[in-house]
Amino acid sequence: MTTIINDQMLEERLIAQRQEAGVDKYDEVWGGVYVMARMANNEHQRLVTDLTTVLNIAVGWVGLGQVFPGANVSDREDDWTKNYRCPDVAVYLKDTQAEDRGAYWYGGPDFAIEVVSPQDRAMEKLPFYAKVGTRELLVIDRDPWALTLFRLDADTLELVAKSLTDDDATIGSEVLPLNFNLVLHETRPALEVIHHDGQRWLIDPTGG
Template sequence: MPILVCDTRVEQQLLAERAASGADRYDEVWEGIYMMAPMPNDEHQQIVSRLDAILQLTLDWSGLAHVRPGVNVSDRKEDWTSNYRVPDIAVFLRDGSAQNCDSFWYGGPDFAVEILSPGEVIENKIEFYAKVGVRELLIINRQPWVIELRRLESGMITAVSHSKIDGEVSHCQTIPFRFSLRTGSHRPAIRVEHESGQSWDV
């Protein structure tokens, strides 16, 4: 349920409480509107942690890219806090155009991952991601389980593949990986395959 807070005192108190508790980690600002997101559930965090570990090992540690498990991404250098988003995982290639400004990145990652939480509408972020130049976006939907790969083409981020359980494989162009869904024991497993032949089930 959306809540509009017009009392400055209440606003500052709420923001201070969230900052003190760490609950603001996934908050975003959309053109001056503060968006408060709840902490993701355990499954969400486990997927982020494991995907990040794979990408850190293969891309970051090898010097091919900067991999971040959640980072501020803005479309402006000045007053960046008035408009930014926080993808679950961001991969900035070494020769990419985005700039590391310490507290945030100016410009989008070459590859980003968004894991949808209940009620989250990814379309609300797509226009921003296209604007900042995200080249590929992997969307993991868990209700129902579907992996969607989108790609920046002619200034728009468009879908290039949908992977249902034991179905199509999503082939990335920006990073040397393929993603798909496989039948798992407790939930579908996200199959991550590196071009070297190494693979992991997340």
């Protein structure tokens, strides 16, 4: 459901209340339109937390780049709050073309992850991510479960690989030294991350 508020005072009060309550973490601004997102459920947050940890082990802690569990990404050098998106996980490598502006990044991540939740608009962000130069985007769907990798080609993020629970497909990143695939695991599928050096991590969304 989409709600449009044309009362500026009400809008400012509502945004202030969300900020005070700490539930604005996933809010974004799309071309001047404030987009409010519900707080992610526990499974979503476990995936983000565990993926951030694995990426820190593989990338951040070995000096290849920086890993963030969410980041403000804008296409504007000034007044970035008028247009920005917040991927669930963002990786900026040492040689990234993006600029760290402190409160936000001017330019897209080298690798980003979006975990899809009911009624969210993750797929609608692809043109923006392509515009800011995001090199790869991994989308994690959970109903039904699927991993989809998009890779930047000219000015478009193109679908290059997909992994489902009923196949043996492995998704290989060209940006990170990692492969990803879905595996059947107890009550819910799990996400397996495989480093090129042989290290493996199993991310269980149930927290088990």
